[in-house]
Amino acid sequence: MTPKTIETRFPHANIESKWQKKWQESNLYKVDDNDPRPKWYELTMYPYPSGDLHVGHWYAMTGADIHARFKTMQGYNVLHPMGFDAFGLNAENAAIERGIHPHSWTMDNIKRMRDQLASMGPMYDWDREVVTCVPEYYKWNQWFFLQFYKKGLAYRDYAPVNWCPSCATVLANEQVIDGTCERCDTTVTHRDMNQWFFRITEYAEELLDQSKMDWPERINTMQTNWIGKSDGVEFKFDISEHNLDTDELITFTTRIDTVYGVTFVVLAPEHPLVSLLTTPDQKAAVGDYINNARKASEVERLAIDREKTGVFLGSYCVNPLTGDRIPILIGDYVLNTYGTGIVMGVPAHDERDFIFAKKYDLPIKVVVAPKDWNGEELDAAYIDVGTQVNSSQFDGFSSTEGKKLIADHIETNKLGTKTINYRMRDWLISRQRYWGTPIPMVYCDDCGIVPVKEEDLPVLLPEDAEFLPTGESPLAVHDKFVNTTCPDCAKPSKRETDTMDTFVDSSWYFLRYASPKYSESAFEEKSAELWNPVDQYTGGVEHAVMHLLYSRFFVKATRDLGLIKYDEPFKRLFNQGTIIYKGAKMSKSRGNVIAPDDYVDIVGADTVRTYLMFIGPWEQGGEWNDSGINGAARWLNKVWDISNLDLNTFALASNPDTERDLNRLLHKTIMRVGEDIEKFKYNTAISTLMQFTNALSEDKIFEKIDIDQWLHLTRSLYVMMAPITPHLSEELWEKSGMKSSVHTQKWPKYDENMAKDDKITLVVQVNGKVRAKISASANLTESDANEIAMEDSGVQKHTEGLEIRKIIYVPGKLLNIVAN
C-alpha cells in the first residue's frame, strides 16, 4: 500500500543525505572520553536485529535521540550509543527453515538495520557499536559466568524446569507468561533437567531496595511483586510416630497467629514425603490423584477458579502446640516450589482452606475471633485481624500481637523458625540451542564439572553446525565441539552443549559501550567508571521483570566482584508507549505493519520523527494515522517558507509593539520547549514550536520587524527544533548564514521577565460563572480590577439587585464576585 500524504516543499532527500554525510565526515557525533564537559549517559534499549526497522523502533529511538541531543545542547558530553542484541532464536529458526546460517542471517540484518537507523539521523557514534554475537563480546559472557561460578553465583542443579516444546528449550520463570512461552505463546510444560542457574535470589533483599534509582512507580511495583517477599514462620509438625528418617513435617505460614486452628496439613503432590506417609489402604487413591495432577497442564493447574481437590494419605501428624492429631493430605493447590511445599490448613482463617475443609468435611476451628463473635459457625473464612481465642495462653491478645508472641514462643521452644520466603526463583540461564553463548564448562569422568580456563576463552561456537528440524541442539550432536579434554587432567571429556539465555548478553551491554573494543577484559575500568551508571535509560515496559531485573542483579554481582563501585545500572528510567495501527500492536502476522522507509521516501525523516513525537505523550504511545503525518509535514513546510523570506524586504527598524510581542513569545517558547523536552513531553514541545512558527508566519511580518530581529527569531527556532528535526534545522541554520553546526549550539537561555505578559485578559466571574473578559494591564491592582469589572455592562446585568458579599481577586488573572 502506498502511503498518501502531502508533499514537502523542501528537498528532504537532498538535505538528509547531505547532512548525514557531512556529520560523518566531520565526526560530529564522535564521543570523546577526555571531553571536559560533565558526562551524560543516555541509553535506549538496543534492538534485536530482526531485519527491518519498524515504526516501533523509530518511536523508541527518536524519543531517546531527542533527549540525548537536548542534553548535548545543555552542555553535557553525551554518550548515546547503539548496538544489536544479536543472539536469539529467530536466527536459528531461519537457519532451519531456509538453510541460512544464523551468523550470516544476523549480520545481514544488522547491516540493513544500521542503514535504516542511520536514516533517522540519530547522533550515534557508530565506533561504539556493540554486537553481542561476536566472540569479542560473548567471550566476556563466558568470563562473567566463570567469575560467578567461582563466587557460587552460578550453579548447576537437577530441577523441574519450564520447557517450551515449540522453541525446544527451557525457559526462565520470567519468560513464562500465564503458563505460555514469552516468545511464541506455546503452552509450557515441565521437565526435570540438569540446568545452570544464576543465584539471583541471593540479591532478593537488595533488589527490593529501590531507593537508589528514580524509576516509574509501576515498574518498581512490578519488580516488588515479582520478587514477592513474605515474612513468616516455618513451623514443624511431629511425625515421629511414622519412624521415618525425619521426625518433622515443616510448613511455611505467614499466619502463625492461626496455628492453634490447624485442622489438617496438605503436601504438594510432588513432595518426596508423600509416598512415605501414605498408608497401604490409601495407596491406590493417592496414586490416582498424583497421576491426574501430573496430567494437568501448568495453565490448568494454576487457574484460580479451579476446584480445590485433595486426597487423604491415611496418616496423621501432631501439632506440638496442642497435641492434636491432624490428618495429612495432598492437594495440587499446594506448590512444591514455594516455601516448603507443605501447608498447614486453617479453614477458619484462610479462604482456600475453608473451601477445602467444606468439601472434605474437615473440622473448622476458630482461633481469631471477629468483633462481636459469639462462638457461632463461620459462613466464610475470617482473614482479618481479630482477638485470639482457643489459643491457650495467647487468648485475649489481638492477632497482630499474637503473631509476634506465638512466633517467639515457637522459636524459644525450637518448634520452628521465623523465615522470609521469596516468590522469585533463581535465574535459569541454560538454553538447548545453538545461537547463543556456549557455557564454558566441561564434564570429566574423573574431575566432575570443570570450568574452562580463563585463558582458553572464548569457547567458540563452531561454524559448521547442522540445523535440522529435530528440536535437538546442533551443539549436542556436533562431535568436534562436544569432545574435548579436561582442563584439569587433560583426559578426554565432554563440553557443556547448552548456551546462555540471551538476557545474559543484555545484562551488561551498557558497561561494554564505554569501551566496546577493549580486549583485555569485559570493560576498560576507567571508561566504564566515567560513563556508568546510565543517567537516563528509555525503553518499553515489557522488560520490567526480565532485562531490567537481570541487569540490576548483574551490576550488584559485578560490584561484589570488586569490578565496579555503584549499585544500580540505570539511575533514571522512562518507559515510552507503544505505537498501534488499526487498533492493534503492529505485527507481521496481523499484517498491520507501517514501514517507516516508505514515509521517509515521501516526506523525509524529520517529518516522520516530528509526527511520531506529536501523536501524544511519549509515555502513552498511540495510533498511527496516515493523515496525521500531514500536520507534521505542513509545519515543516511552513518553517521552510519563512526561511525563504527575502531578507532585503525587512523593515529598517522594528515596530516596537511587534518587537516586544515577538520577543516575549520567544522567551516563553524557549522556556516551555526546554521544560517539555526535559520531561519527554514532546507533543507539547512541538505544539509550542508550531505556535511560535505560526506567529512568525504572520502576513507581511517583514514590514514590522528588522533583519536583525528576524534572524534572531528564526535562528532561535532552528536551534530549538534541532533535537527533533536534526536535518532541516541544520540546513536552515546554514542557510541563515551560520558556519558551525546547529547541533553544537547551546540551548538558548530565557529571561523570565522578558517572558512575562504586560497585558492580560481579566476574567470576571459572578458566582463562579464567566460574565466578562476585559483586556487590562498585567500589574492591575485589586481596586483597579474592581472598578473596571463593575463598569462592564454584562457584569452589571448579573449583579443587579444582588448584594455583593465577597470579591476574590487572583492577581493578573481573575475576579470573582460573590453575590446573592
Place this chain on the structure above:
RNA sequence: GCCGAAGUGGCGGAAUGGUAGACGCGGCGGUCUCAAAAACCGUUGAGGUAACACUCGUGCGAGUUCGACUCUCGCCUUCGGCACCA
C-alpha cells in the same frame, strides 16, 4: 480477587484549583485555478438565537471550595501487572 494507570469535541490530544477543548487531524464555506491538488483566509463541543444573550458540557453519583477536568469519598468502564505464593 489484589495492585496500578486512564476515561475531555467527529479524531489524536491540551489545560493538574482560576477563560475547558491549546496545537494538530478531519469537516464545512471561501480565495486562487479551465479543473483538481497544494497553499491561503474564515469557521468548527452541544442546545439556542436573525445575530447576540443565555443554558448545558471533561465516564456516573455525592462532597469540599467564591470557583473543580484538576482535590475527597463511593460507583461504572477500559487497559496493564500479579494471581491457589500458604
